[in-house]
Amino acid sequence: MADDDYVYDEITGEWRPASEMAAAAAPGRVEVRDAAGNALADGDSVVLIKDLKVKGAGQTLKQGTVIKSIRLTDDPEEIDCRHESIKGLVLRTEFVRKR
Numbered sequence: 001m002a003d004d005d006y007v008y009d010e011i012t013g014e015w016r017p018a019s020e021m022a023a024a025a026a027p028g029r030v031e032v033r034d035a036a037g038n039a040l041a042d043g044d045s046v047v048l049i050k051d052l053k054v055k056g057a058g059q060t061l062k063q064g065t066v067i068k069s070i071r072l073t074d075d076p077e078e079i080d081c082r083h084e085s086i087k088g089l090v091l092r093t094e095f096v097r098k099r
Contacts, residue, residue: 029047030076038098040079042071046096057086067091 005018030039035049047064061083071080079096081089 004026032072032076032079032093034096034098036097037095040070040072040093040098044070045099046079046081046091048068048091048095049097050095052091052095054086054089059085061086070097 006015006019007018008014009021031034034040040046045066045068047062048061048063048067051063052061053059054061065083067081067089069081069082071092073080077093079093080088083089095096
């Protein structure tokens with residue numbers, strides 16, 4: 001954003017520079033960590049550390065299965081991902097390890 005762009009801050013009720021608002025929002029982001037304590041980011045690959053039964057799909061994802069290109073969600077305990085046989089899969093971070 002350009003320096004001359006302003007954004008309305010609903011909390012304070014003031015118009016503030018967009019760069020200032022972006023800087024204020026960045027530190028509030030919660031870190032997402034896997035079962036081993038490693039920080040996760042969008043696009044990371046993870047490995048399952050436990051066999052997981054997938055509700056609604058009628059199948060089990062085995063320990064050691066690699067899940068590529070994860071996406072972080074608003075919940076620090078969940079990640080959004082895709083597996084070749086399951087679309088829209090949400091996994092808990094306690095069952096994955098960063099690859």
